[in-house]
Amino acid sequence: MTRLFYDGTFEGLLTTVFEIYEHRLAHTKLEKGECYTSAMFEDKIKVITDETRAARVLKGLQQKLSPDGIQRLYIAHMAELDKEDDTLIGFIRYAFDSLMNIEEDFGNKYVLRVSEIVGFMRREKHRMEAFVRFQKLKDGSFYAAIKPDFNVLPLLNRHFKSRYADQKWIIYDIKRSYGLYYDLHDTQFISMEFSSINKPDKVIAAYTEDEGVYQNLWKNYFNSTNIPARKNTKLHVRHIPKRYWKHLPEKI
Amino acid sequence: MNADKVTEKLNILADAAKYDVSCASSGSKRQNHNKGLGNASNGICHSYTEDGRCVSLLKILLTNHCIFDCAYCVSRKSNDIKRAAFTVQEVVDLTINFYRRNYIEGLFLSSGIFKNADYTMERLVLIAKKLRTEHNFNGYIHLKSIPGASDELMREAGLYADRLSVNLEMPTEEGLKLLAPDKNRQDMIDPMNFLKKEIIQNTEEKKLFKKAPMFAPAGQSTQVIIGATQEDDQQILYMANHFYRNYNLKRVYYSGYVPVLSDSRLPALNTTVPMVRENRLYQADWLMRFYGFKVNEIVDSRQPLLDLDIDPKLSWAIRNMQAFPIDINKADLQMILRVPGIGVESANKIVKARNFAKLGWDQLKKIGVAINRARYFITCKSTDFERRDLTGTKIKQFILAESHSKYLKNTQTQLSMF
Numbered sequence: 267m268t269r270l271f272y273d274g275t276f277e278g279l280l281t282t283v284f285e286i287y288e289h290r291l292a293h294t295k296l297e298k299g300e301c302y303t304s305a306m307f308e309d310k311i312k313v314i315t316d317e318t319r320a321a322r323v324l325k326g327l328q329q330k331l332s333p334d335g336i337q338r339l340y341i342a343h344m345a346e347l348d349k350e351d352d353t354l355i356g357f358i359r360y361a362f363d364s365l366m367n368i369e370e371d372f373g374n375k376y377v378l379r380v381s382e383i384v385g386f387m388r389r390e391k392h393r394m395e396a397f398v399r400f401q402k403l404k405d406g407s408f409y410a411a412i413k414p415d416f417n418v419l420p421l422l423n424r425h426f427k428s429r430y431a432d433q434k435w436i437i438y439d440i441k442r443s444y445g446l447y448y449d450l451h452d453t454q455f456i457s458m459e460f461s462s463i464n465k466p467d468k469v470i471a472a473y474t475e476d477e478g479v480y481q482n483l484w485k486n487y488f489n490s491t492n493i494p495a496r497k498n499t500k501l502h503v504r505h506i507p508k509r510y511w512k513h514l515p516e517k518i
Numbered sequence: 519m520n521a522d523k524v525t526e527k528l529n530i531l532a533d534a535a536k537y538d539v540s541c542a543s544s545g546s547k548r549q550n551h552n553k554g555l556g557n558a559s560n561g562i563c564h565s566y567t568e569d570g571r572c573v574s575l576l577k578i579l580l581t582n583h584c585i586f587d588c589a590y591c592v593s594r595k596s597n598d599i600k601r602a603a604f605t606v607q608e609v610v611d612l613t614i615n616f617y618r619r620n621y622i623e624g625l626f627l628s629s630g631i632f633k634n635a636d637y638t639m640e641r642l643v644l645i646a647k648k649l650r651t652e653h654n655f656n657g658y659i660h661l662k663s664i665p666g667a668s669d670e671l672m673r674e675a676g677l678y679a680d681r682l683s684v685n686l687e688m689p690t691e692e693g694l695k696l697l698a699p700d701k702n703r704q705d706m707i708d709p710m711n712f713l714k715k716e717i718i719q720n721t722e723e724k725k726l727f728k729k730a731p732m733f734a735p736a737g738q739s740t741q742v743i744i745g746a747t748q749e750d751d752q753q754i755l756y757m758a759n760h761f762y763r764n765y766n767l768k769r770v771y772y773s774g775y776v777p778v779l780s781d782s783r784l785p786a787l788n789t790t791v792p793m794v795r796e797n798r799l800y801q802a803d804w805l806m807r808f809y810g811f812k813v814n815e816i817v818d819s820r821q822p823l824l825d826l827d828i829d830p831k832l833s834w835a836i837r838n839m840q841a842f843p844i845d846i847n848k849a850d851l852q853m854i855l856r857v858p859g860i861g862v863e864s865a866n867k868i869v870k871a872r873n874f875a876k877l878g879w880d881q882l883k884k885i886g887v888a889i890n891r892a893r894y895f896i897t898c899k900s901t902d903f904e905r906r907d908l909t910g911t912k913i914k915q916f917i918l919a920e921s922h923s924k925y926l927k928n929t930q931t932q933l934s935m936f
């Protein structure tokens with residue numbers, strides 16, 4: 267068993283694959299972060315991310331997988347699930363070691379697991395597309411704070427950019443402390459300095475006057491559209507898990 | 519804007535609109551153009567009501583004033599309730615401001631009939647027109663077509679709206695006569711026919727000229743109230759099938775009657791909403807639309823009612839045991855889709871995965887098959903399969919026993935598909 271340590275980037279992951287093949291490692295365990303020496307007899311390799319090597323592996327993968335298959339691998343990696351790096355390695359090795367494209371071989375445990383992880387990411391992305399609540403700031407731009415379970419902000423770019431093309435907006439991931447800003451032309455990733463009073467999820471001071479009015483109207487609408495005779499709390503909570511409520515005016 | 523006044527109107531007119539269950543906002547391909555506001559493509563539920571229904575659109579009536587007196591409707595003329603009416607501008611402002619905050623996918627606008635059909639329809643169309651032309655709004659717009667409105671207005675409505683719908687209200691003409699004496703079924707069918715023709719013609723034009731304007735790109739839908747009148751499920755599903763086939767409807771919605779008014783023609787006020795039945799109807803509807811079932815396989819004169827204990831797919835399977843078991847590694851996709859416990863997604867995965875290697879129980883389970891149901895109907899790469907020659911009734915008992923405790927707790931809440 268060889269333990270490999272990498273920097274957590276997708277290029278790093280691809281470089282790791284390069285090392286595995288170069289050293290013909292059969293059994294590996296991949297970890298993020300620094301390589302500490304503890305047990306003496308263990309094999310350890312610190313992977314240094316190398317763009318050329320990563321590019322070679324990617325090129326190889328492109329011959330084995332469809333563009334969609336590679337995209338899915340990339341998204342599965344973005345999920346940043348600690349214990350799943352080995353799944354990704356297993357998937358990539360299975361792809362390289364097979365003659366045909368294996369991305370639909372759902373009988374294989376790696377392929378199935380990658381498809382599950384991509385499913386988590388897609389679900390979280392859809393939830394964020396639904397649960398982002400913009401608040402209008404005095405300068406006319408719209409601000410939303412989110413706290414997604416997975417790092418899906420980059421996946422939100424296309425949807426929000428094509429939808430809200432005529433308003434400036436910021437979607438800020440307060441868990442990971444970075445945001446996406448659209449300036450009427452393009453989007454870019456940003457990070458912001460918040461003073462301790464203006465917590466990122468409460469930029470109240472900067473609201474426009476009618477912001478409160480519309481939040482209130484929305485709450486009223488939400489309550490009026492409910493049919494009490496059909497009450498079904500279980501279903502309600504399954505659709506909007508409680509951890510998201512904090513950022514939904516209708517649920518506060 | 520007078521916030522208090524608008525709030526009051528919103529409460530009244532959202533409350534009056536909520537019995538229309540349709541909230542779909544998908545199926546349109548309207549893109550954002552000229553850097554305007556919004557697009558309509560994917561149909562997102564932005565919130566869920568406490569009864570678990572999707573909130574996707576701002577669903578309101580323009581007014582609940584109405585000259586008609588339909589027995590099942592809270593807005594009927596003879597009902598003593600508060601009345602309100604939005605101005606055109608108020609609806610436009612609400613829509614735009616809700617949309618910009620990502621609360622909604624768009625607007626679903628319906629109305630009580632004031633003065634006459636054309637007068638009402640004209641205002642609905644005006645709102646859609648303003649949103650599209652003055653605000654460059656590309657979000658979703660669903661307009662209710664008022665029965666009896668002129669073809670000219672319907673055509674204009676189709677140019678601005680993504681979806682148009684005329685509610686049939688009652689599954690049969692007799693039901694409608696009984697409860698909505700002012701209404702006439704032909705007045706509902708005429709606009710459906712008109713829209714169908716316009717939509718087909720527009721599709722043809724689009725093939726020739728890419729720039730031809732869109733006409734109701736998300737098609738038309740309708741809604742029937744169930745449980746207010748005596749129709750059985752066979753009548754309801756045959757009706758739905760008829761409208762899917764002959765009017766190219768995108769959706770038929772089934773709305774379990776919520777007793778809101780006391781009237782000798784209606785179920786008593788303390789009647790519970792037929793939610794399980796409604797759910798079974800939706801499941802049957804899915805079987806027709808996505809699973810390749812014919813309506814007479816689901817209900818017929820010997821079986822005019824859907825089984826409330828079990829879903830219609832399982833019900834079909836145990837009535838047709840001669841078709842099973844099937845070999846999961848060989849059977850056609852169409853047949854796999856008919857196995858209880860296997861949904862569309864799992865079925866697709868199975869036919870892809872089996873090209874690589876034969877599948878066993880373990881893999882089927884991981885792919886998402888509900889083995890406790892499917893096991894009576896399939897064989898796979900395993901010598902372990904159901905060998906007893908069980909009758910359909912026995913299988914139903916086993917499956918029910920297994921999910922019994924769950925079922926008891928869930929009768930009111932079961933709303934999942936298969």
Ligand code: SF4
Pocket residue numbers: 584585586587588591592593594595629630631698
């Ligand atoms: S016409 Fe429509 S709003 Fe008027 S009473 Fe009948 S169902 Fe209600």
